[in-house]
Amino acid sequence: MSAGAKKRIMKEYGECMAETPAGMKINFDEQNMTKWEVLMDGPDGSVYAGGHFKLEIIFPNEYPFKPPVVSFRTKIYHPNVSNDDKGSMCLGLLRPDEWKPPNKVVAVLRLIQSLMVEPNIDDAIEPSIANEYKENRKEFEKNAKDWVKRYAK
Amino acid sequence: MSSPEPIPPPNDRRSSRASSAGMDTADGILPVGGPPNDPSPLQIRASNSLNSKNRRSTIAKQPPDLHLLEYVSQPDSNLVCLICHSPFDRPVQLFCGHFFCRECLDHAWCAQQEGRKTCPTCRSRVDPEKDVRPVPKIIETMLDELVVKCPNAKSGCGWVEQRVNVNDHVMLYCEYTLVECAQHDCRLHISQKEFHKGCLHYTVSCEDCHTSMMKKDLEDHQRTACANRSTNCLHCDASLLRLDLKTHIKDACGKVITPCQGTIVGCTFTAERAQTNLHEKSCPMATMAPHFRDQQARIERNEARLEPLTRKVGILEDGLSSITNMLYPANDSASTFPVTNPWIPTSPTPSPSNLVPTPTSASRPPRSHPYPKTHRSPFTNPSHPFDSQVHHLLTLHESLRDEVNRIANALTDLEGRTNMMVMNESQRTKDDMLHTNAAINGMRHQLHWLISATLQQRNSTRTAANAASGSTSGARQGGSAARQGPSAGFHAPLRRLSDSTRQDTKL
Numbered sequence: 001m002s003a004g005a006k007k008r009i010m011k012e013y014g015e016c017m018a019e020t021p022a023g024m025k026i027n028f029d030e031q032n033m034t035k036w037e038v039l040m041d042g043p044d045g046s047v048y049a050g051g052h053f054k055l056e057i058i059f060p061n062e063y064p065f066k067p068p069v070v071s072f073r074t075k076i077y078h079p080n081v082s083n084d085d086k087g088s089m090c091l092g093l094l095r096p097d098e099w100k101p102p103n104k105v106v107a108v109l110r111l112i113q114s115l116m117v118e119p120n121i122d123d124a125i126e127p128s129i130a131n132e133y134k135e136n137r138k139e140f141e142k143n144a145k146d147w148v149k150r151y152a153k
Numbered sequence: 154m155s156s157p158e159p160i161p162p163p164n165d166r167r168s169s170r171a172s173s174a175g176m177d178t179a180d181g182i183l184p185v186g187g188p189p190n191d192p193s194p195l196q197i198r199a200s201n202s203l204n205s206k207n208r209r210s211t212i213a214k215q216p217p218d219l220h221l222l223e224y225v226s227q228p229d230s231n232l233v234c235l236i237c238h239s240p241f242d243r244p245v246q247l248f249c250g251h252f253f254c255r256e257c258l259d260h261a262w263c264a265q266q267e268g269r270k271t272c273p274t275c276r277s278r279v280d281p282e283k284d285v286r287p288v289p290k291i292i293e294t295m296l297d298e299l300v301v302k303c304p305n306a307k308s309g310c311g312w313v314e315q316r317v318n319v320n321d322h323v324m325l326y327c328e329y330t331l332v333e334c335a336q337h338d339c340r341l342h343i344s345q346k347e348f349h350k351g352c353l354h355y356t357v358s359c360e361d362c363h364t365s366m367m368k369k370d371l372e373d374h375q376r377t378a379c380a381n382r383s384t385n386c387l388h389c390d391a392s393l394l395r396l397d398l399k400t401h402i403k404d405a406c407g408k409v410i411t412p413c414q415g416t417i418v419g420c421t422f423t424a425e426r427a428q429t430n431l432h433e434k435s436c437p438m439a440t441m442a443p444h445f446r447d448q449q450a451r452i453e454r455n456e457a458r459l460e461p462l463t464r465k466v467g468i469l470e471d472g473l474s475s476i477t478n479m480l481y482p483a484n485d486s487a488s489t490f491p492v493t494n495p496w497i498p499t500s501p502t503p504s505p506s507n508l509v510p511t512p513t514s515a516s517r518p519p520r521s522h523p524y525p526k527t528h529r530s531p532f533t534n535p536s537h538p539f540d541s542q543v544h545h546l547l548t549l550h551e552s553l554r555d556e557v558n559r560i561a562n563a564l565t566d567l568e569g570r571t572n573m574m575v576m577n578e579s580q581r582t583k584d585d586m587l588h589t590n591a592a593i594n595g596m597r598h599q600l601h602w603l604i605s606a607t608l609q610q611r612n613s614t615r616t617a618a619n620a621a622s623g624s625t626s627g628a629r630q631g632g633s634a635a636r637q638g639p640s641a642g643f644h645a646p647l648r649r650l651s652d653s654t655r656q657d658t659k660l
């Protein structure tokens with residue numbers, strides 16, 4: 001990774017520290033600055049409220065020309081998060097063809113937060129959960145809260 | 154002469170001859186120049202100037218990367234590149250109005266698919282040939298004026314200035330820039346500050362803790378890292394860095410035995426420094442000592458300054474005597490000029506006899522020579538030099554002025570005569586031309602008359618033929634011819650009338 005990209009990541013970290021979205025905490029290791037650990041509280045009013053989620057943001061070598069890779073380390077019942085060990089997310093500006101170099105990590109964090117309040121059904125990675133969200137909201141909410149209790153306390 | 158060249162030393166025979174031979178050309182400048190190994194005052198000054206101390210070390214580091222600079226204050230967000238999040242470095246503008254660093258844009262395009270370049274911000278298609286334009290001048294100026302810290306700030310450089318100067322600072326002036334080691338075969342780098350110490354890339358062991366490290370890191374280690382770096386003074390028990398022990402004992406320790414400062418003037422007091430300091434307050438010799446030291450230093454400085462001045466005076470005197478020799482050839486002595494002793498300016502020298510040539514010297518009467526014998530006598534007699542060199546120069550100046558005046562007068566005279574001659578000559582030519590014109594006119598008249606005469610003759614021949622066919626009277630023919638005569642004369646000039654009559658009678 002180039003010195004310029006590292007510098008940019010440092011700057012972005014500074015920016016994130018200055019205006020961290022509410023309920024988020026970033027663990028930053030200067031030795032390995034391409035891997036951020038984000039601790040996020042489930043947004044109030046959402047089905048995930050009360051849960052604590054651990055996310056990982058990995059910056060590729062080509063950053064900022066390739067998007068950062070976001071994954072949930074804590075299991076979460078969500079149509080936009082893959083229901084496996086990876087817990088990966090790939091939508092909106094995180095798609096390689098949607099990503100623009102001027103985008104910032106703060107925008108990524110905000111996107112994640114808004115998705116937890118309101119999942120994006122049209123761009124779901126887990127069609128069954130999306131379906132459930134659409135057809136049987138009660139069941140979805142029950143499952144999601146179940147998972148929060150089980151994994152995110 | 155236009156340049157402040159030193160006056161030429163006299164021992165350049167060739168040049169003085171050249172000047173005598175070529176006074177009428179621009180060669181008058183030629184005599185300047187001395188022996189090659191004789192430094193001119195300019196050279197002496199130049200060798201003392203800072204500029205001549207060129208930096209011999211080569212910069213090992215690349216020019217500073219503007220993306221990595223540290224800015225003193227948060228730069229205006231409008232000056233920040235959206236890709237690298239630093240203030241622009243050589244920015245360009247796309248036609249859609251978005252700005253990027255040249256390098257960032259190239260990187261962004263590298264990451265994009267072949268052949269399709271878009272603006273990283275708005276994704277509009279971009280033709281790299283046509284749509285990339287330079288940014289407005291004011292943007293560049295604002296970027297240049299951003300205040301940055303030296304990239305070597307971590308190593309200790311405190312330079313803080315406008316960004317436009319950072320390249321010069323790092324490449325030329327920064328003491329902390331890494332350069333290649335002075336040792337030829339050493340591949341390592343060392344800061345500019347320590348370059349003159351030679352190669353410091355050998356392993357040493359710290360005397361105090363027996364850790365091995367490179368020599369260049371030793372001082373830093375002993376100052377900040379060494380486990381064993383502090384010690385106590387043997388004399389006063391103060392605790393200090395080992396590194397500073399020597400200077401402490403030499404200059405500061407209160408318990409070390411030192412003599413009174415006044416020793417250089419004769420005080421014999423010697424005691425521990427604390428007591429000596431007390432003594433010095435009351436010792437008159439100690440109070441005087443700084444002044445004496447100052448004086449001493451001043452004397453040394455002046456002596457050092459005197460040496461080049463002496464040389465300069467020598468050179469100037471050399472020059473003066475060479476001028477002298479050029480003006481007054483002292484051909485009564487055969488000894489060569491004393492090159493090794495330029496302090497005798499009036500030494501005679503054998504030189505070409507005609508050292509004051511003028512273009513018209515051949516046609517000039519000898520009495521007009523501007524340097525009569527009386528002027529020359531001081532030179533041929535070294536025991537009676539001029540009262541002063543200044544007086545001598547003034548005299549020279551006066552006689553040169555006279556000479557110039559005389560030449561100017563002669564020139565005016567010559568000009569008048571030439572003008573007169575030209576006028577006379579042209580008058581004569583004019584007269585000649587008038588004569589020629591008149592002659593040509595006469596010839597034209599004559600020609601005219603001749604043509605008329607020929608025509609008339611032809612006419613009369615025709616009439617005669619007619620008459621012959623009509624009648625045979627010879628008298629009629631004669632009468633008709635006589636009648637024709639006056640009519641032909643009517644066209645010819647009047648004064649030619651007699652000619653025509655005569656012509657007629659010939660017929």
Ligand SMILES: [Zn+2]
Nearest residue numbers: 234237254257
């Ligand atoms: Zn940039």
Ligand SMILES: [Zn+2]
Nearest residue numbers: 249251272275
């Ligand atoms: Zn654009």
Ligand SMILES: [Zn+2]
Nearest residue numbers: 303310312327
């Ligand atoms: Zn510096």
Ligand SMILES: [Zn+2]
Nearest residue numbers: 334339352354
């Ligand atoms: Zn070396």
Ligand SMILES: [Zn+2]
Nearest residue numbers: 359361362379
């Ligand atoms: Zn040590």
Ligand SMILES: [Zn+2]
Nearest residue numbers: 386388389406
């Ligand atoms: Zn001491």
Ligand SMILES: [Zn+2]
Nearest residue numbers: 413415420436
């Ligand atoms: Zn004393």
